[in-house]
Amino acid sequence: MKNITISDVAERAKVSRSTVSQYLNQRYDYMGEKTKLRIEEVIEELGYQPNIVARSLKQKSTKTIGVIVANILHNFSTEVSRSIEDVCNDYDFHTIICNADDEPKKEKRYIEMLRAKQVDGLIIFPTGGNKDLYKRMLEENYPVVFVDRSVDGIPISSIMLDNEKASTLAINHFASNGYKRIGIVTTSILQSVTPRVERVEGYRNAMQAHGLPIDEDYIKSVNIGEIQEALIEMANLPNPPEAILAGNDLALIEILKFVKKHNLTMPKDLAVIGIDDVSFASFYSPTITTIAQPTFKMGKKAAEVLLSKIQKEESKDDGPDYRFEPELVCRDSV
Amino acid sequence: MKNITISDVAERAKVSRSTVSQYLNQRYDYMGEKTKLRIEEVIEELGYQPNIVARSLKQKSTKTIGVIVANILHNFSTEVSRSIEDVCNDYDFHTIICNADDEPKKEKRYIEMLRAKQVDGLIIFPTGGNKDLYKRMLEENYPVVFVDRSVDGIPISSIMLDNEKASTLAINHFASNGYKRIGIVTTSILQSVTPRVERVEGYRNAMQAHGLPIDEDYIKSVNIGEIQEALIEMANLPNPPEAILAGNDLALIEILKFVKKHNLTMPKDLAVIGIDDVSFASFYSPTITTIAQPTFKMGKKAAEVLLSKIQKEESKDDGPDYRFEPELVCRDSV
DNA sequence: CTGAAAGCGCTTACAG
């Protein structure tokens, strides 16, 4: 099944390859009407499709961007990626999505692979573990946008939630429902991942603002596999918390499993708010109060910022970070 | 930031471009040890990365496959795609995932786009609406594998669940728990999508095998937006069903919303089994009995079959369909 | 209004 190339079309339409190329790129300005029609016909007849690989090589642009997500298991990542894809589609850009699985090594491999594939730019949910690489891309003026997290010392603008505010909304809601002993559970904070750090920080500030005591035993930042254990520790405290803020969707799921396993009732035995509006929040029993991230808007912004960097060529000094507003979705778990 | 090319490496290492290329492709056979080391050094020094686009053009292989999913909202699609990616990774193939959103038009655009991008093969969860295109690919001997569904008259092998068995497992389980009035709800069957058709068929056969009456009012195949309505109709029957089989994850969610809205208790008021082992099944209240698909194995098989077609060049007459065994996961909703 | 020529960055016989 030999491939049909531009030469075949040219030959058959009795014009030169250049002319066919002009046609393909819609430069009809100086093209005779009949030439145009003839080419059109032949293309139809042969079912010709231009080879994008060849075009990319010549044009030095693949009209493709790469998205490297720190961990696709987070609902947030999936939704943001989908929104990025939508925007790119509108601009005739393609998207390749990769999952770094929270491993800097994988992230590195993907960055190198995608650049070797000549993607025009990269949207990264950075693991934080490849500062040298991030820095190099910045120096080379290669278009990059961060999402969800920022990296110390790397002035690449990032699209993030106002994480402090997210915690504040949650604590306010707990407080206004009369809760005083409020805990927070997030996945591990060891690598100082922006949202986790900021959410715990926001929790502390909000508690203080309400004049509520901050008990270090109420603050758990551990690996996902250790959350059950952490919850048991909390429950065995002389004064266990009556309410818990889940730092993200995965932490929330662990809490729900815990509640179920120990036959607790929400919110009577334990009130819960989760950051990230999980899919089942609205039909769980009870329905779950969440702090939603505007994932759609964030993805859109990320794509737009990147595409504009790609267009401009001169991404010069990087812009500021962008912060998005979280939203409290009241349901029955508080 | 001018790009570093193979010429730069060659020049600096004082060899010809061919030699560098040999090095890159690990044809060291006849290469002097010092040449090899020199090239290695220079590549390191310059941070050279070969341009994959150029390589692909020459080699007529992008080492990339496309995956077009009918509807990414199904958990099944996500899991299978992820498994495909894993296998491809092992074989040094890249994966581009696209979502046809159940629209044949989008599917068509993606097929054309991916082929223009010269992907080496395609894994398609077919919408069924592009028979001409499927047929053409078959005739051109272009490597394609179907997943989840088969298409009448298009002998491209497909990786599918044993759907009849899935229904049978569910009905057996209902029956052995004493249920007699059993319904089934699937998303619309109008386009005769394989799994839906087969699951309803399997339901009928299994009911018959148990000597249970088949009431057409117990069988609902409607668009996702009309499921609530259909459930209300069922509930208002003189003899409403005591148990319902959800044809897939989205149907299950609708049923759970219904149960919640009408304050029913599972399984007392309504017993439920869902095909597709949804993420929250194990911590929902009650936990939900499901029929799990071996998504991991199915994705693996799809990738392997496609890659072997790609390797062989001669995909000749297409192989058979592959059927995978569903598995009953007993929980508390029955 | 259209064509000849050069070139994008690689790889691959082939010659020596």
Next chain:
DNA sequence: CTGAAAGCGCTTACAG
């Protein structure tokens, strides 16, 4: 063991 040459399928000035 290494290099010169041709070519993958396009696009892009440039000439006419």
